[in-house]
Amino acid sequence: MATILVTGGAGYVGSHCCLALKRAGHDPVVYDNLYNGHEQLVKWGAFERGDIRDKARLAEVFARHKPDAVIHCAALIEVGESVKHPDRFYDVNVTGALTLMDVMREAACNVFVFSSTCAIYGAPQRLPMDEDHPQAPVSPYGWTKLMTERASRDIAAATGMRFAHLRYFNAAGAAPDEGIGERHTPESHALPLALFTLLGRRDGFKIFGTNWDTRDGSCLRDYVHTLDLADAHVRAVERLLGGGASLAANLGTGDGVTVLELLAAIERVTGQRVDATPAPRRDGDAPALVADTTLVERELSWTPHRGIDAIIADAWKWHAKVEPGVFG
Numbered sequence: 001m002a003t004i005l006v007t008g009g010a011g012y013v014g015s016h017c018c019l020a021l022k023r024a025g026h027d028p029v030v031y032d033n034l035y036n037g038h039e040q041l042v043k044w045g046a047f048e049r050g051d052i053r054d055k056a057r058l059a060e061v062f063a064r065h066k067p068d069a070v071i072h073c074a075a076l077i078e079v080g081e082s083v084k085h086p087d088r089f090y091d092v093n094v095t096g097a098l099t100l101m102d103v104m105r106e107a108a109c110n111v112f113v114f115s116s117t118c119a120i121y122g123a124p125q126r127l128p129m130d131e132d133h134p135q136a137p138v139s140p141y142g143w144t145k146l147m148t149e150r151a152s153r154d155i156a157a158a159t160g161m162r163f164a165h166l167r168y169f170n171a172a173g174a175a176p177d178e179g180i181g182e183r184h185t186p187e188s189h190a191l192p193l194a195l196f197t198l199l200g201r202r203d204g205f206k207i208f209g210t211n212w213d214t215r216d217g218s219c220l221r222d223y224v225h226t227l228d229l230a231d232a233h234v235r236a237v238e239r240l241l242g243g244g245a246s247l248a249a250n251l252g253t254g255d256g257v258t259v260l261e262l263l264a265a266i267e268r269v270t271g272q273r274v275d276a277t278p279a280p281r282r283d284g285d286a287p288a289l290v291a292d293t294t295l296v297e298r299e300l301s302w303t304p305h306r307g308i309d310a311i312i313a314d315a316w317k318w319h320a321k322v323e324p325g326v327f328g
């Protein structure tokens, strides 16, 4: 059993990582400033409130819990906001990661699992996208993630730290039976927004572009269940703690789903039709993003077990039944 510090563990992906760590026999400790997180989502270990840019507070938490490894999920995540306020994103996502790795070095904590993103690749030059795809982010958010990957690679070479850069495609789904799921404020992701329409929390769903070069004209994405994502984090931590080599790996399913297919799947799963209307393309969107998962299957023996219907069913149960109770 290892003690794992999960930064951003009061957030969406981080809370699922804590559940998976606990199920695997480990001891998660959440470090989060609650900027976008929720204390109600911290259910499987200690909670330490703090900012990843606060070196003294981090050092105190490392001294108290002596983590064997870090899963670094804490970040600002809104791509559009990163265009408006790049300084904030570089500060939290890059300075915060550097501060965290500095404290890790001082505490002789050598395992760093990092929430990266397919946004580091930028516009797709080939599909599916493998890890050697050219890296040319189109937003400051993507750059902060790429810079953190680069910095941790260099720090690892100098210090002996080992890393796993996990490049998520579209995280989706929930663990409603465990009382955790997605709650971003503001929400910008397609699946929760479509479900909010069914729940009367939004007036209608806008399909951002219907003339893309895809099989039905709407954008194609690779949705991966957060429980599958979390399982990959546990595998990555265990590999590195066991002395395994660093890696950078895509986390996706390899199967693309268009926005129109997502809406059809929602109708299939919930029995209700989303009121959706075509709208102009959203700035910064790529037409299609799909992962090549060969590397992660080989290196972590990881395959996602939940397809789009299971993702929607869990998200639907979370938003419709569980989330209102969790947040009062």
Ligand SMILES: NC(=O)c1ccc[n+]([C@@H]2O[C@H](COP(=O)([O-])OP(=O)(O)OC[C@H]3O[C@@H](n4cnc5c(N)ncnc54)[C@H](O)[C@@H]3O)[C@@H](O)[C@H]2O)c1
Pocket (backbone or CB within 6 Å): 007, 008, 009, 010, 011, 012, 013, 014, 031, 032, 033, 034, 035, 036, 037, 038, 050, 051, 052, 053, 072, 073, 074, 075, 076, 077, 092, 096, 115, 116, 117, 118, 167, 168, 169, 170, 171, 172, 183, 184
């Ligand atoms: N959701 C996705 O589809 C997706 C895709 C690719 C990558 N990612 C990455 O996964 C990670 C988690 O994303 P998420 O969807 O769970 O977002 P989230 O907002 O739910 O979680 C991020 C957490 O980080 C915390 N945080 C923010 N700034 C902090 C700071 N300065 N100090 C301490 N804690 C801070 C927030 O309070 C929040 O709990 C992020 O790094 C994100 O970039 C997410």
Ligand SMILES: O=c1ccn([C@@H]2O[C@H](COP(=O)(O)OP(=O)(O)O[C@H]3O[C@H](CO)[C@@H](O)[C@H](O)[C@H]3O)[C@@H](O)[C@H]2O)c(=O)[nH]1
Pocket (backbone or CB within 6 Å): 077, 079, 117, 118, 119, 169, 170, 171, 188, 189, 190, 191, 193, 205, 206, 207, 208, 209, 219, 220, 221, 259, 282, 285, 289
């Ligand atoms: O109201 C909406 C919201 C989204 N979409 C479309 O749905 C798809 C998925 O959008 P969204 O759920 O917002 O995810 P992405 O924009 O694909 O962003 C994901 O992929 C990025 C990498 O490109 C990551 O950085 C993000 O964190 C992650 O959420 C895109 O084609 C959007 O254009 C709509 O049509 N209507």
